[in-house]
Each structure stands twice: as structure tokens, then as C-alpha cells.
Amino acid sequence: MHLDCTRISQSNSDFFIQHDLGFLCICESWIPFGDTSSLLELIPPGCSCFNIPRSRGRGGGLVVVFKSSFPCKQLTPTMSFSSFELCLFELCISPRLLVVLIYRPPKTDSNFLNDFCDLVADCILKYDYVLFFGDFNIHICCPDNVLAKGFFNLLESFNLTQWVSSPTHARGHTLDLVISYGLPITNLVTLPPVFSDHSPILCDVTLPCPVPVCEAPATRFRALDAETISKFVDCMSVRLETFNPDPSNVDHYSQHFDVLCNQVLDVVAPLKLCKSRPRREPWLSDVTRACRRACRSSERKWKKDGLQVSRELFRASLVAYQDAVRAARMAYFADIIETNSNNPKILFKTLNSVLVYQEPSTMSPTAAGNSEAFHKFFVDKVSGIRAVISGNSVDPVPVPPSPPTLSSLNTVSYSELSKLVARQKPSGSPLDVLPPRLWKAAFPCLGPSLGQIINGSLSTGVVPAALKAAVIRPTLKKPGADVSVIENYRPISTLPFTSKLLEKVVYQQLVSHLADSDLFEVFQSGFRSGHSTESALLRVLNDIYLSLDQGTSVLLLLLDLTAAFDTVDHAILLDRLERWVGIKGSALDWFRSYLQNRTFCVKLGDVFSSWEGLRWGVPQGSILGPLLFAIYLLPLGSIFRKHGLSFHLYADDCQIYSPLCQEKGHSIQSFVSCVNEVKSWLMSNYLHLNEGKTELIVFHPNSRNVDRYADLGPLSPYSKPVVTSLGVKLDVGLKFDAHINSVIRSSFFHLRRLAKIKHMLSRAHLERVLHAFVISRLDYCNSLYAGLCQSTLRRLQVVQNSAARFLTGTRKRDHISPVLASLHWLPISYRSQFKILVFVYHFFQGGAPPYLATLLNRHSPSRALRSSDQGLLAVPRSRCRTRGDRAFSVLAPLLWNQLPPSVRLSPSLPVFKNHLKTHLLRLAFPEHV
The missing domain is CATH 3.60.10.10 (Endonuclease/exonuclease/phosphatase)
Incomplete structure (x- = not known):
């Protein structure tokens, strides 16, 4: 009170x-x-x-x-x-x-x-x-x-x-x-x-109460250790000597190979039923257990005789046990962090296991009916969408001239396959005959047979049936959503490890064909080297800032498609591959085999639903699925260009934007006309626009023009004061307040959790975890923060300062600049400059996305000057500091030209980053560097 x-x-x-x-x-x-x-x-x-x-x-x-x-x-x-x-x-x-x-x-x-x-x-x-x-x-x-x-x-x-x-x-x-x-x-x-x-x-x-820990159900598992893997390799090597099914029938070969692997695995590592037990500390070893036994033994002796010498012996053994546990725990976390420093998912899972943090991801699988309910929901949802869409076999967009062809898929050598297996994440499917880590450990033995399956599939154009079976794992669409509402889940496919390897081989060849033949949509940033969500947003906001700088309002529409991956029509996709991408012959046969006769089931806990044929869609969670969907959307670009609207795509994320300028023919009516044609195209391709989640925002050059385009006509229901584009929240004033609030919330959430295990980590490993959970959030799309007012950036700086004090143990009363300088952490404002300048360096090296490269122009003096060979850029003029000066095409050349020649003319990217960071550290902390 x-x-x-x-x-x-x-x-x-x-x-x-x-x-x-x-x-x-x-x-x-x-x-x-x-x-x-x-x-x-x-x-x-x-x-x-x-x-x-x-x-x-x-x-x-x-x-x-x-x-x-x-x-x-x-x-x-x-x-x-x-x-x-x-x-x-x-x-x-x-x-x-x-x-x-x-x-x-x-x-x-x-x-x-x-x-x-x-x-x-x-x-x-x-x-x-x-x-x-x-x-x-x-x-x-x-x-x-x-x-x-x-x-x-x-x-x-x-x-x-x-x-x-x-x-x-x-x-x-x-x-x-x-x-x-x-x-x-x-x-x-x-x-x-x-x-x-x-x-x-x-x-x-209401005071908080401890959350009860639910007992996990019994599970079946195979005990795989180094000795078991060695036995498996020895036994498998002997059995493979007499293994000779017909290699020309890749489906038959794959089935027999799976049976053989299963038989050998049942011998060396049979399935066991593991009952639920209290969770054991994973860092306990034989050494720590021996110390614990010695400690308990000395404690019993002291309690029995009560002698001072026994008490001292007990205290010494207790200290030895505590030291052993502390060392084992630090070694355990050090190994995980060293192995998975670039895999936040594994680090997050490890952190959860230590903190007993049970964040529900699916509803409780207490009954088999839950898996069947999810199965029915996913099937009925797609069938319902397809039923309300009147697909049209005639595509309103004209087909481009015949593209270069890809008639066959190249096979892979043993060395290429070995590198691919080593790089592949150890994730698979419940249907895997062999666990992914066993594939990796036993590859010298299994590699030739695996190569036979993959190369047989590539050469014959047939995908084995076992590699087309997916197990659906329902996953919450948004954190914090109600786990009891089935509509809050999306189907994520888990595919066999060998299927992912096969898809990876085809993916690399398809991407190479699209890039070499210049078939990628220029404004598609998904699945392309050197492209990212950040580069996409830099281009979109650059165009918006320039229009606002000219005193023109800008309309941005973010399209949301309902179950987009699941409603893709296979016949239309194959037509896109053939007529738009140039896939012919056995290569087209392979994609046809890949799409046809796919099956799936839903798994909750240890309960599987019934199996169902997949008549439409490309699997979410697969390697090829997102790329195939991007190919499916290729005609969309022609519609936007016909209406003179700007757009950008990232996989299935589509955003359309245009200045509202009557003199140039850019009006709300022309925007509505384009949206209507896009809706028509989506329906003809069995894609459903989610009207409830499609968002629109109008950016105005100043507050006096807010009501100028208050009447948006048919677009009014989509209007929002804040929208989310590729993970970044955009507000009407482009101040990024909502986005920064979200970053601060998530950063302190992870800082607070890391504080509970700080004593378990060395400083070096704690710094790595901080970068994975906190600093990475500050750095996501941080080039967009350039030009923001200092009061806004200071809120993000508070997060970085807290992380630095957390890492070093610095008191709140101590000045933070020496701490940041000692850690070599650039302040928030300089981090955004660093990111922008790296994009510019990529431009000079030819690695920047084309849509960013067109925004930069080399400085060309009218007469011969010494500055002509200094790698300078032309700086366009702008009017407003809060608008035009924040555009990438204006800010990037300005920052680049301010760099010393020794930094600008660095011979390689690692050298440039090193020189650039040193230069910015000296600017940020002149008294400490």
C-alpha cells in the first residue's frame, strides 16, 4: 500500500x-x-x-x-x-x-x-x-x-x-x-x-510460488558411446562386404541399406526403456563421484567418533569435493560453449536445462488424441484455403524469354560428400535409422553407401520414398502465445538426415544455376550470398528516407500469406522451374519426384498421428522448401514493375512501398490497383492473402502532413501505427522506439538469466555467451540506428553498459568508458557506423547486393587530383537531418570519406575490420585507447 x-x-x-x-x-x-x-x-x-x-x-x-x-x-x-x-x-x-x-x-x-x-x-x-x-x-x-x-x-x-x-x-x-x-x-x-x-x-x-517440475514420461533410447560406435563400425564393415543390392534402383537400394543399418544397430545398441528419474547434473563424472563418496565417508566417521581430527578430515574432503564439482562444471560449460559458440539454439537449450526453465512449446501430449487433433487441423486448414481459392491455370503474367537450361544434376565425389556431412547440423528426424551424430562419426564406413544413394537419386531423377517422409513438429508461432490454442501453431517438418544431405547437394546446384544465369529476382534477399534482412531493410528505408526528404509521404504495405508454404501447387511450381528457371530433363524429373508422393505425420511426445499424403505445398523446415517458394513467387516482380511500385522480398515476406506523389502518377488509386492485381495473381496461384495480418503504414515528412492522406480507401483496414518488417518494428516517425523497447526487454531477460549461472563460467566463456544472447540482439540490423538522436541510442547503451558491468564485475559508481575500452566494445552509435562501413567495403570488393551497389557512386573529380585514387565516394545532397541524412546512399559515403586512407585501402575484409575497429575505438575512447 x-x-x-x-x-x-x-x-x-x-x-x-x-x-x-x-x-x-x-x-x-x-x-x-x-x-x-x-x-x-x-x-x-x-x-x-x-x-x-x-x-x-x-x-x-x-x-x-x-x-x-x-x-x-x-x-x-x-x-x-x-x-x-x-x-x-x-x-x-x-x-x-x-x-x-x-x-x-x-x-x-x-x-x-x-x-x-x-x-x-x-x-x-x-x-x-x-x-x-x-x-x-x-x-x-x-x-x-x-x-x-x-x-x-x-x-x-x-x-x-x-x-x-x-x-x-x-x-x-x-x-x-x-x-x-x-x-x-x-x-x-x-x-x-x-x-x-x-x-x-x-x-x-500475489507473491510468486515455485513452479512445480513435471515428471517426464519414460522414453526409448539407444546408448551410443565411443565404444558402441566402434563396434557398430566394425560390424557394419563386415556386413557391407556382402551387401550388393541393385544400385540402379535407388529406392530399393535405400530400403535395403536402412534395414541393414537397423539390424546392426539392434545388435550393438538395442533400444532401452528409460524411466523418468530426478535430473542429474550433467557435469558429474567418476572423479566428482569419488570425491563425494570420500566426503560422505569422512562425515560418517566424524559423526561416529566426534574427534577433532575427524572433523578436520571431513572439512578437507568437503572442500576437495566442492572444488572438483566447480572444476567439472566449468569444464562442462566450456566444452559446450567452445563447440557451439555460433549456435545460439544449443546454448539456449543448455541454459534452460541448468535453470530448469520449462517454456512450453506444444500442448501436453497426455493423449494420443492431441497428435491426431493437430494432424486434422493442419490438413483441414490447407484444404479449406484451397477450397475457397478459385485457382486459374492461366497465369496473367507473361513468361520471360527462354532462360539458360539445367538438364541434369551433377553427382558428388566422396571428398565433397565428406565435407558436406562434416558441415551439416546434427539434426534429423524420429524416422532416422541412424542418429545424425552416428552418421558423422561412422562416415568413413558409411560414406560409399551414402554416396551411392545420393548419386543414384541425382542421376536417375528419383527420390527414395523414405527420404520424402516428414514428421511434423507443431511449433508456437509467437513466444508467449496460448499453448492450449491449436491455431497458434505452425507445422515444422523434421526430415531424415540423409534427406537433408540430398537436398543440400541439389540446393547448391540450383542456387549456382540461378546466380550464374541471373535468374534471381534482384529484390529478393533470401538465400543469396551477401544478402540479408539488414541489407533488405537498408534499401527499403533508403528509398523511404529520400522520398520523405523531398517532402513526399510514403506508403508501405507488408503482405502476409496464410500457410503460404503449405498451399503451393506442385504443377504450377514445376512449370515455374521449367519455364522461368530452365530446369529440364532428369533435373526436372528429380524435382517432380521430390514433390510427388510425399507423406507426413504429427508427433507429440512419443505419440505419432496417422500418416497422410502431402498433395500440396513444400515442407517447412526443409532446405529446398524456402528456395522453391521464392521461385514460385518470381512473377510477382513483373506486376510491381508494371505499376511502377517499389518492392522487396525475403522468402515469403513481401513489402510494397511507394511515394504518394500525384505529379508522378503515384497515388493511392494506383497503389490499390496494384494490390488488386497482386490479389488476383495470388488466387490464381493458390496463395491466400491474410487480410487480418497484412499491415500498412504511412510515413509523413513532418507532423503537419499526418492527416493529408487520412482517407486510404480500401487500404484503411490495414493501417497500423507500428508494423514489423523482417523482425524490425517501424513506427510512423521512424524513431524505432517500439523496436528498441523490444530489444531492451529481451536483452535484460537474458542478462537476468545469465546472472544465475555466472559463477559456473569463466570470464572468457561468459563473454561468448553474452555475445550470443545479448550483444547479438543489439547488433541485429543496427545499421538502421545510424542518425537516431542520442537520447534514443542511450537506452540501448544502457543495455551494453549493463552487460559490460555484468561481465567485468564493475561497480555502478565506476565510469563505464574505461570498461568498454578494455573490452574493445564499440558503443552503440559506433557499432552502427561499423556495420554501414562494412557494407561499403563489400561494394568496393564487388560483394555488396546489387540493390545497394546502385546507391553508391565512386567520386570522379572533374580534373586529375591526388584524391582520385583514394577510394572516395560521391556524397549526394539532402535536405533534412532526420530524413535524407539517414538514407544509406547519403550517410554511407559521408562516413566512408571520413575514414583515413589507411583504413579505406585495406587489402582484405579481415584487415579492414581490424583497422576500422581500431580507428572507431580511438574516436570513441580517445583517453583510453
Whole structure:
């Protein structure tokens, strides 16, 4: 409960007893140092209190009264704040709860938001549950209040919830707030002012309870260790000497090979039933177990004889055991981090296993009906979409001239296949006869037979039936979605390991054919070397910034397709491959075999659904599926160009944008005409536009033009103030507030979790994990942050500063610049410059995406100058600092030309990155580098 008193009196004690409060948080207590009589008058029987008087002057002061039955401990702030008074105390329960009482004087202080941001960052890094009470003196009831806007933006950044919605002051404003992190607030009541002109606030806080750990069901597994693998290789080598099925029938050969592998595996590693047991620490070894036995033995001896010498022996053995566990644990995590430093998925899974964090990904498979329900839902969803679409066999887009042909697929050599297997991720399917890691470990023995299957498939144009069976794993579309709602899941196919190898071989040849023949859509950034979501967004935003710089509003439409991969028509896809891509002969036969007669089932836990034929679609989770879908969409580019609209594709993500300029024929009507033709094309190709998730946003050159295009006609239902494009949230002002809030939330979530295992990791490995979970989030598409105001970037800088202090153990009072310099971490603003300059270097080396390369022009002086051979770029002119100056075509040349020649003329990319980072570090930390 929170109370703003202005002065303490006996009535406060009566109020505490009358409402049977557990806690009473008081602002403006006006109790000076040494005034114990006022405190004695305030504290009811059986209660205690914390008192924080104002250090100087009259007024102010904070008091917390609480029942003595609550185990509370007052904390000393790690830093001092000039903009507000602060009282911190911890409720020592499990898990711990931090309570923060704040009083901010009415006088405006420009440092408040920065101070409060630092306080919140420090609190949520150490605690999973935090409560903030106090008189903030911010008019949050006034939406146009600048301080209120910044305050709410800060709350959203840290995922804090503010619960007070009614006035708390006699003049009708909401000044006293209740804010929580990770906790729900219930029964919040604002009472009429009693003790001052502020209203008392009553509320209930539900304390967190430990989540029970559910017992896992029994599973069947094979015990595979080094000795078992060695036995498998020896036995398989003997059996392969007499293994001679007809290699020309690749399907028959594959079936017999699977049977042989299964027979040998049943001999050396038969399936065993593993019952659920309490989870064992994975780092325990024979050495640690021996130390534990010695420790328990010495403990029993001491308890039996009670001698001092036995006690000392027990203490020594206990220390030895603890040291052994600590060393084994650090070695365990070091091995995982060293092996999977570039695989955040494995690191995240390992972190979850240590923290016993059970994030539900699918509904509980307690009954076989769940898998059948998912099976029926996925089948009915696609059938329903196909039923409402009147597909048209006549494609409205004319076919381009005959492209170069690819008539056959090349076979692979043993050495090429060996490299492919070594690089392939060890992920497979429940249908795998051999686990992927066994394929890798036993490849010298299995390689020739595997090559026979893959090369037989490539040469005959036949894909074995066993490689076309997929097991569907339902996966939540969005984190935090309701796991009990079946519509919140998407079907992800898990395919056999050998199927992925075969697809990888074909994928490499198909990509090479598309690139060599210039058949890729120029504005398709998926599946292309040197292209990324960041390069795609750089081009899109460059065009938008330039249009805004010319005083023109811009319309951006993000199309969303329902179950796009699952409704692809096989006949149309094969026609695209033949007429648009030039796939002929046995190569086309292979793709036809790949698409036809595919089957799938759904697996939840150990329960499989019935099998179903896959009549349409390309499998999500496969290697070829996304690329085939991109080929399926090739005609779309012709429609956009016909209407003069700009567009960009990334796999199935499609965005259309255009300036709204009547003089150039770019109007809402022309945009609507293009969208209607796109809808018609989608229907003729059995693709369904999701009207509910398709988003539109209008960017305006300034706030005065916001209502200029208020009437969007048929596009009005799609209009949103914030849209998400390739993982980046775009707002109408292009300030990236919503996106930065999301980055801050996720970063502190992972920082808080890493704090729980920090003691298990060495500093070097902790830094790697920090880069995987936190710094990577700060770096995702960070080139888009260039040109943002410093107040916006500072919020991201708080995350990096917290990560640096977390890694080094630096106190909050110590200056952060020496810490960042010692870690060689560039600040946020310089990191964005670094990324942009790397794109420019790729341009000079010929590796930049064509759509970015066309934005840059080499500097060509009108007469011979010494600067003509310095690798400079021409800098276009722009009008507005917040618009045109942020465009890649303007900002990139400007930053590039400011580099020293020794950096610009670096001979290779690694050398350039090294020189560039050193240069930027000197600019960022001139006194420390």
C-alpha cells in the first residue's frame, strides 16, 4: 500500500491497523534525522519500519512500515540519484522480491528519466520480481506531456506494468504510481485524500510460488558411446562386404541399406526403456563421484567418533569435493560453449536445462488424441484455403524469354560428400535409422553407401520414398502465445538426415544455376550470398528516407500469406522451374519426384498421428522448401514493375512501398490497383492473402502532413501505427522506439538469466555467451540506428553498459568508458557506423547486393587530383537531418570519406575490420585507447 502523507501522525498507525495492511509505504514523511518519537508514534505493535530522511532541507523523506512477520532487509543503493529520493528493501522469500519506494519532487529535473532508467536496469538484472511505489509527480494522465511520454516509453522498454488508472491528487491528476515487474497487482483501490492532497492507494500483491517440475514420461533410447560406435563400425564393415543390392534402383537400394543399418544397430545398441528419474547434473563424472563418496565417508566417521581430527578430515574432503564439482562444471560449460559458440539454439537449450526453465512449446501430449487433433487441423486448414481459392491455370503474367537450361544434376565425389556431412547440423528426424551424430562419426564406413544413394537419386531423377517422409513438429508461432490454442501453431517438418544431405547437394546446384544465369529476382534477399534482412531493410528505408526528404509521404504495405508454404501447387511450381528457371530433363524429373508422393505425420511426445499424403505445398523446415517458394513467387516482380511500385522480398515476406506523389502518377488509386492485381495473381496461384495480418503504414515528412492522406480507401483496414518488417518494428516517425523497447526487454531477460549461472563460467566463456544472447540482439540490423538522436541510442547503451558491468564485475559508481575500452566494445552509435562501413567495403570488393551497389557512386573529380585514387565516394545532397541524412546512399559515403586512407585501402575484409575497429575505438575512447 502506498501513501503520500506530508506529515506523520498517530492516524497513520490507526490507518495501518484499520485496513490490516502488511506494508505501508509513505512518501514525504517529514521526519528529520534523530526524530525517534515520530517513528515510535507511527509504528503499530508487532511492526517494524525503514526510515530514509531527506539528507538536506525540510520536507521529503521516505518511510516503510511492515509487519515483523515479513522477513525484510533494507538495502543500500549502489548509486546515488539527484532527481529523486529512494528506499530499497528486499523481501527475503523464495524467489526474492525487491521493493523500491520513490519520491520525485515536483521540480523538473532533466536527469530523472536517465536516473530512473539506470535504477531499473540495475534492479531487474538482479531480481526476477520488482515492485515500484511512490509519488513520481508525473502527469501520466496527460498523453501530450513530454515527460509522461518518455516515462511510458521507458516502462515499455523494461517490460514494466503501471497499474494506477484513476486520479491520485486532489486536482484530478495521476501522480502516485504502482509499477510491477513480473508480478500481478490485484484489488487496486484509490481512496479519497485523507492525510494530504494525495489519495492513499490500496492493492494486493500475489507473491510468486515455485513452479512445480513435471515428471517426464519414460522414453526409448539407444546408448551410443565411443565404444558402441566402434563396434557398430566394425560390424557394419563386415556386413557391407556382402551387401550388393541393385544400385540402379535407388529406392530399393535405400530400403535395403536402412534395414541393414537397423539390424546392426539392434545388435550393438538395442533400444532401452528409460524411466523418468530426478535430473542429474550433467557435469558429474567418476572423479566428482569419488570425491563425494570420500566426503560422505569422512562425515560418517566424524559423526561416529566426534574427534577433532575427524572433523578436520571431513572439512578437507568437503572442500576437495566442492572444488572438483566447480572444476567439472566449468569444464562442462566450456566444452559446450567452445563447440557451439555460433549456435545460439544449443546454448539456449543448455541454459534452460541448468535453470530448469520449462517454456512450453506444444500442448501436453497426455493423449494420443492431441497428435491426431493437430494432424486434422493442419490438413483441414490447407484444404479449406484451397477450397475457397478459385485457382486459374492461366497465369496473367507473361513468361520471360527462354532462360539458360539445367538438364541434369551433377553427382558428388566422396571428398565433397565428406565435407558436406562434416558441415551439416546434427539434426534429423524420429524416422532416422541412424542418429545424425552416428552418421558423422561412422562416415568413413558409411560414406560409399551414402554416396551411392545420393548419386543414384541425382542421376536417375528419383527420390527414395523414405527420404520424402516428414514428421511434423507443431511449433508456437509467437513466444508467449496460448499453448492450449491449436491455431497458434505452425507445422515444422523434421526430415531424415540423409534427406537433408540430398537436398543440400541439389540446393547448391540450383542456387549456382540461378546466380550464374541471373535468374534471381534482384529484390529478393533470401538465400543469396551477401544478402540479408539488414541489407533488405537498408534499401527499403533508403528509398523511404529520400522520398520523405523531398517532402513526399510514403506508403508501405507488408503482405502476409496464410500457410503460404503449405498451399503451393506442385504443377504450377514445376512449370515455374521449367519455364522461368530452365530446369529440364532428369533435373526436372528429380524435382517432380521430390514433390510427388510425399507423406507426413504429427508427433507429440512419443505419440505419432496417422500418416497422410502431402498433395500440396513444400515442407517447412526443409532446405529446398524456402528456395522453391521464392521461385514460385518470381512473377510477382513483373506486376510491381508494371505499376511502377517499389518492392522487396525475403522468402515469403513481401513489402510494397511507394511515394504518394500525384505529379508522378503515384497515388493511392494506383497503389490499390496494384494490390488488386497482386490479389488476383495470388488466387490464381493458390496463395491466400491474410487480410487480418497484412499491415500498412504511412510515413509523413513532418507532423503537419499526418492527416493529408487520412482517407486510404480500401487500404484503411490495414493501417497500423507500428508494423514489423523482417523482425524490425517501424513506427510512423521512424524513431524505432517500439523496436528498441523490444530489444531492451529481451536483452535484460537474458542478462537476468545469465546472472544465475555466472559463477559456473569463466570470464572468457561468459563473454561468448553474452555475445550470443545479448550483444547479438543489439547488433541485429543496427545499421538502421545510424542518425537516431542520442537520447534514443542511450537506452540501448544502457543495455551494453549493463552487460559490460555484468561481465567485468564493475561497480555502478565506476565510469563505464574505461570498461568498454578494455573490452574493445564499440558503443552503440559506433557499432552502427561499423556495420554501414562494412557494407561499403563489400561494394568496393564487388560483394555488396546489387540493390545497394546502385546507391553508391565512386567520386570522379572533374580534373586529375591526388584524391582520385583514394577510394572516395560521391556524397549526394539532402535536405533534412532526420530524413535524407539517414538514407544509406547519403550517410554511407559521408562516413566512408571520413575514414583515413589507411583504413579505406585495406587489402582484405579481415584487415579492414581490424583497422576500422581500431580507428572507431580511438574516436570513441580517445583517453583510453
